[in-house]
Amino acid sequence: MLTTLLNLLEVAVWSGIAALGFGILFNIPRSTIFTVFMLGFAAGFIKFTLIHFHIHIVLATFIAVFVIGIICMPIAHKIHHPPVVFCIPPAIPMIPGYFAYETVLSVMNFLFMEDNSTKRADLIDAIFTNGFTMFFILISITIGISLPMLLLRKSSVKKLGD
Amino acid sequence: MxxxxxxxxxxxxxxxxxxxxxxxxxxxxxxxxxxxxxxxxxxxxxxxxxxxxxxxxxxxxxxxxxxxxxxxxxxxxxxxxxxxxxxxxxxxxxxxxxxxxxxxxxxxxxxxKQTRYPKLVVLMAVSLAGSGFCKIFNGDYFNMGVAFISTFIGLLIFQLTHKEKFNVYLRIYFASLIASIVAATGIIFHIGENPQTALATSILFLVPGVALINSFTDLLENNIINGMVRFTTGLMTVLAIALGLFITMLLFQLN
Known part of the structure; x- marks a missing residue:
């Protein structure tokens, strides 16, 4: 139990670092550095905890990103930065890089290297499984992050009106 | 006036x-x-x-x-x-x-006139992010080291070609190609437990995350033209990255 928790925390810390790295690439304001790290940490922790309890990676990613999108709103008011600035970087470590890699690898093997027809059928299976998992994870990231932002924008415009 | x-x-x-x-x-x-x-x-x-x-x-x-x-x-x-x-x-x-x-x-x-972060800080931060990615995808510390080095070299290439005013997709392609070649040496010399994770994560620093997320928010708010433009830009970037990775896999005959 303790080792699982420690492993989860370790992965979460690294996803916080990944979020921060991308934040610095996107030149986030210096005062949001800590927030971006904590949000990346929280997103990673939620995602990997859910995966640990056998929830599918697509749903786990969606929930993690959606939670980040929601808690961005009160934080935006507190630290006086628009939510885009610090809620996009924590979503970046969710990108399904490994599935993308497996898809490209299977496509290459299918096209250029494999002649055996049973193995070719396996490769088609791999292309579709990895490709669609990647696709759905990307969709869940974008929807999870933009839905709360759309809801927030409504209240922001209202304030300008009066 | x-x-x-x-x-x-x-x-x-x-x-x-x-x-x-x-x-x-x-x-x-x-x-x-x-x-x-x-x-x-x-x-x-x-x-x-x-x-x-x-x-x-x-x-x-x-x-x-x-x-x-x-x-x-x-x-x-x-x-x-x-x-x-x-x-x-x-x-x-x-x-x-x-x-x-x-x-x-x-x-x-x-x-x-606001200054950006110094180039070296960006390089270090993004390389650390690359090794963080490697950890997320189940790499061990050796794989993370390989991911760090390949991200560093890839981003360096990307920054250096910026000065030469190359076409942006060409720059992405070269950065992806070189980063993945560096990471592929990890597979050849069997560095760490899952060397393929380092290869998969070495190119992620190029991923067009902002373009894709913005494209969806634009589409959801009915700014269809801009949404499509951003999506296409993101797609072109992904294609350039995938091509670089693809060529590396072909060169090293990975399977």
């Missing part, structure tokens, strides 16, 4: 602000929101067509026939969230404290 000159000056300033926002990676509705705020602070109304490469804007006063339409080309995009945040804050202050034209001009000049 007579009123038509002031109008031209204002529309130029608003075009400048929206161009800076587009370059920094704001989505279309945020650009519109900022323009509306600044225009209302100066007692004008603005209507504009925003696209990826240029902005057309008409500025007018509600009760007069006076209006001015201008077009501005947008320079190549370079994501900068500090500028988005600073302009957003300035727009709030401009509305609340009724800033004058010259006040806004001065503030925008200050915002534009």
């Amino acid at each position: 007579d009123s038509s000159k002031e109008l031209i000056k204002t529309v130029d300033l608003l075009l400048d602000i929206s161009s800076v926002l587009m370059v920094s990676g704001a989505n279309t509705s945020r650009v519109n929101l900022s323009i509306d705020r600044f225009a209302s602070a100066l007692n004008f109304k603005a209507s504009c067509f925003i696209s990826h490469k240029s902005i057309i804007m008409t500025l007018y006063e509600e009760h007069t026939t006076l209006s001015c339409t201008r077009v501005k080309n947008i320079p190549p995009h370079a994501i900068n969230f500090s500028i988005i945040s600073a302009i957003s804050k300035a727009s709030w202050n401009a509305v609340e404290e009724r800033w004058t034209l010259s006040q806004i001009e001065r503030e925008i000049e200050i915002i534009k």
